[in-house]
Amino acid sequence: MSSSFWLKPRLLWPAIAVLAVGVWALVAAGQSPYLQYRDWVYVISGFAGIAALCLFPVQPILAHEGGINGRLGHRWIGAAAFALVLVHVGGLWITSPPDVIDALLFRSPTPFSVWGVASMIAIFALGVVAILRRRIAPMVWRRVHMALVVLIVGGAVLHTVLIIGTMGQVSKYALCAVVLLAAGWGVWRTRLS
């Protein structure tokens, strides 16, 4: 492994904290009593959503403090989050098509659906824009990326907090706090003009 991969020492503990909260959230959800009443497709789609959220706080650390390999990792983790959102929504669609169709058409009775769908649209848009990155002026790319990140993170956190699901209450709020902190730090670190 090249030395350009290593995080700066001052980011060791934040990085460990991010990993620990992610593992905590996944383990706590794995102990939910609701899991036994769900078939495997529904279980996987739920965990795909949690896993995507766990990846979010890793992103600004890799982008700003991970060197060249960190920026490469940032792209792969972004692609992984994109794929996890597809698994999340696809699994929910198989589990209950009418509920997902209502959400996608913005007519769902559940208040969290609109935030989940907004976040999903933003992450898909970011995927498309990221592929076209080299054709976009750097500062335009950066601003579009940041605007979409704010939508993705804000939407995902509201979506998560409002849901009564398998996530543990405390670990859910802890993970959301870490996601918001990391995103805020990332936006603060990014020169936008």
Next chain:
Amino acid sequence: MSRLTMNRRRLLGAAGAASLVGMPAMAQSVAPTPTMRGGANNYRPGAPIVERIGGGGFLMTGRVRRAGDGAPLAGRRIQMWAHTIEGHERDWASHGATLTDAEGRFQMDMPQIVPAFGQAHGHLAYDADEDAAFGGGEFQTVFLRPLMASPNDKTLNVEFVLVEA
């Protein structure tokens, strides 16, 4: 002057309150229950009339009345389904129906409802087409998706006020 204004306000307030007390005369106009968004999701028409859905343990209760005079509607068919400890909403075994008694009341012993798709909720239907087989069907179809106040609740009460088609 300000005192007089206050008195006028109080007088108007009292008059308003008095007119509200007079409302029961108008309360015979019972408003119909509108279909809820998502109410018909995973509905499987034609569930059998059953004493109990699965092993039971959760009590769905309710009443069916006529819009306007609020008269109870007897013998009307109500179907219910939910994500429970025994299965998903789409599963046939999660669905069951019952008929209202002389007071328009119905109840169903069904498996414990558990949160699914982010909320602990049930589904109920008054489906005119299905009710026709039981000598009814003259009211407009209504689909409901009531929320439980807590996922730990062991009962849920649901009111239907139907409008003639």
